[in-house]
Amino acid sequence: MRSTAEARRVTVLNAAVSAFARTGFHATPVTAVAAAAGISEAYVFRLFSGKLGLFVAAAEACFARIAEAIEVGADRVGGTSPEEVLDAMGGAYAELIADRDLLLFQVQAQAVTDIPEIAEVVRAGYRRVATLVQGRAGASDAQVQQFFAYGQLCHLIVTAGLEQVPEPWARALTAGIRHP
Amino acid sequence: MRSTAEARRVTVLNAAVSAFARTGFHATPVTAVAAAAGISEAYVFRLFSGKLGLFVAAAEACFARIAEAIEVGADRVGGTSPEEVLDAMGGAYAELIADRDLLLFQVQAQAVTDIPEIAEVVRAGYRRVATLVQGRAGASDAQVQQFFAYGQLCHLIVTAGLEQVPEPWARALTAGIRHP
DNA sequence: TTTGTTTGTAAGTGTGCACTCACACACTTC
DNA sequence: GAAGTGTGTGAGTGCACACTTACAAACAAA
Incomplete structure (x- = not known):
């Protein structure tokens, strides 16, 4: 027993976000994700319900990281006016997506929203971020937009x-x- | 001789923009485009250099239609202040993308910019639109942005x-x- | 009518990939 | 040490799809 399944899942998800970000859902074979994670393709299929399940889980991880970064950025700022908090949030986001994986994954996810499960997780992700911005920064509708x-x-x-x-x-x- | 090759190409490109818009580059088989255009798959491959060539040609057609619509919108407006012209351009664009095909195609094209030929045609498309907005409306950098x-x-x-x-x-x- | 050109297709070919299954090894518990 | 449980893989299977080829019919020019 080299590792627990849960720990493997985390490794695979990191590899998946990166791989899907570069080549998208349809052009990324799960062998590529498996290779990047250092395990066999067969085991990826045991850890996740299928390629779609893997992508959806990766999307959840992606949006969770974004929301967390924005929240931390908001916590760090001194002032409390909507403008100051929004600016801090923007800065935190800019820092986070410097490596491009999280940004490109969002683009790829938006491109495959014809698959209902993906559309749902994309909406859930943006809901989380938008309510965070609206609530935490106290931003107006126009500012959120x-x-x-x-x-x-x-x-x-x-x-x-x-x-x-x-x-x-x-x-x-x-x-x-x-x-x- | 039922039709000329050039006329067929136009038909195929319309079908291609619509098909690629819905399911994207990798998930759209050229059989789907051929079927939508009412011809055989083999003939699509004779009319275009391959799937990639077809997609690039469709992208050019897509951006050409967008640029043209924006230009017509700018021509129609009475006033000449940047704000008025920009507003007219926005309105013309909103009208054009009501059917969603042109909008979704742009999303799909942006998602496959890891393919250099597609990145190039996307840049060319936005260059055309951006210079049009900047020049024709006399908009400032911030307004274009x-x-x-x-x-x-x-x-x-x-x-x-x-x-x-x-x-x-x-x-x-x-x-x-x-x-x- | 013959020869040539353009439009069009049916029927392949080869490959890549999602997903499965039988099997092996590690570790625990009794 | 035997039996059970969780971790891991090699070797398939079947299908979808990009692209080709051989062939046919429509039209034009001689």
Whole structure:
């Protein structure tokens, strides 16, 4: 007995978030996740109910990490005005997605929302983050909306690789966005 | 000779945008596109260089339609202040993506930017739209950025189906967005 | 009518991948 | 040490799908 199943599940989930983030649900074979986690494909299928179950579990882990980071960021800030807390939350989020896996996973998850189970976990994830922002920061509807709009803009910037584009239109889109 | 190859290509591209929009690049078999276009799979492969070539051509068609709609919207407006033109552009875009195919295709394309050819066509598409907004509306960098941020927010709203969610956080995110 | 070109397809081929199953090893309990 | 339980894998199986090829029919030019 080298490890417990629960510990393996955590390892596999980390590998899954990273693998799915890069190549998406359909183009990522579970052999790739298994290899990254250092175990056999067969055991991944014993630990999770199937490829879809694995993806959904990875999505839950992804959103949990995001929500936690935002919460910690909000706790750290001194001031308590909505603007200050929102800014701290944005900063914490920017820090978290510096490695891009969590950001790209969200993009991939949004692309396969035609699968009902995935649509559900995506909604649950954004519900968690949105209520957190609304409740913890005391932000207005418009502020919450703006927070998410510029968050989604980061998705575009990263997927299209706009930081690398020196042209003026790309500079306009990336201006002031915290280091993605 | 029932039709010309060029006319067929147009038919196939319309079918391709619609099919790829729903299920994405990897999960859409070209048989599905062929069936939607009413021709055989083999002929699709003669009309386009492969599945990737088909997707890239569909992306070009998609962005061309978006740019054209925005341009027409800008032409229609009476006023000439950046705010008025931007508003008209936003309205034209909202009208165009009412059927969701063009919006979902963008989401799917952004999800497969790990394929260099697709990353390139996505950048080209956004370059076209961004320079159009910047030049035609005379918008500032911040205004262009805001235009795209709220455009991307629409992607989230539609993919997550937030219009159907009656909870307050979802209402906050969808508030004031023109009928997606 | 013959020859050539373009449009179109039916029927493969090969490969990648989700998922299974029989089996083996580690560790515990009695 | 025997029996049971949890951890782990190698070797399949079957199917979906990207892409090819050989062939046929429509049309044009001679």
